[in-house]
Amino acid sequence: MRIALVLAGVAVAGALTSQPAVAESTSIPKNFLQYEKEARKDVKHKHWYVNEGENRDLIEVENLQCDDSKLRGWIDRRDVSYDPEIGGGERTDSKWGEQVFLFADAGRAGRMLRQMRERMEGCDGITITQPVIGDGAITGSRTVGPTKSQPIAQTQKFVAVRKGAAVALYWDLHNQAKAQRTMAQHLADAKRMAAKLCDLGGC
Secondary structure, three states: OHHHHHHHHHHHHHHHHOOOOEOOOOOOOOOOOOOHHHHHHOOOOOOEEEEOHHHOOOOOOOOOOOOOOOOOOOOEEEEEEEOOOOOOOHHHOEEEEEEEEEOOEHHHHHHHHHHHHHHHOOOOOEEEEOOOOOOEEEEEEEEEOOOOOOOOOEEEEEEEEEEOOEEEEEEEEEOOOOOOOOHHHHHHHHHHHHHHHHHHHOO
16 A cells, blocks of 8 residues: 555656646746847837837747748737848848747747747748757748749748747848848857746746
């Protein structure tokens, strides 16, 4: 009987430890993002943009995919982006940004990364990697060459990292202008943010 009780206790303990982490918070604190303070200083929106509040779901998740479906499921999010030439032409478009998403638990956050990979696998000419960062990470990069209907080529790249119930994403895109960020810079940002995400999404 004692052995049975011990085994039952081990089974219960294992079930408890395998439960996904629950978010430490229900909202993202102000200035939590790495580039948020810098973005907020640009009060006249000359180059930086901060997206939050009621409009926070209007911005796309800046990952690569070959369909029109949108990723959802978070309980809060915040986005900052930088555009060196706001109002410039499409040919010289080049911008980059940071996004943070908070989910109710780690399972939902992990599903977001899995959806990213599944959708990228349907794209032509895309490079996908899964670097060892946080509790999971994924990168994507792709250049779409000029076509008759879309004569301007565009290059996009991003890295997303999960820690607990939170996901951070770093991205950039450019047409014929120079890229604002490199993949190495995105990876460095993701590594730094992975530690901070523990305070938001639990670990």
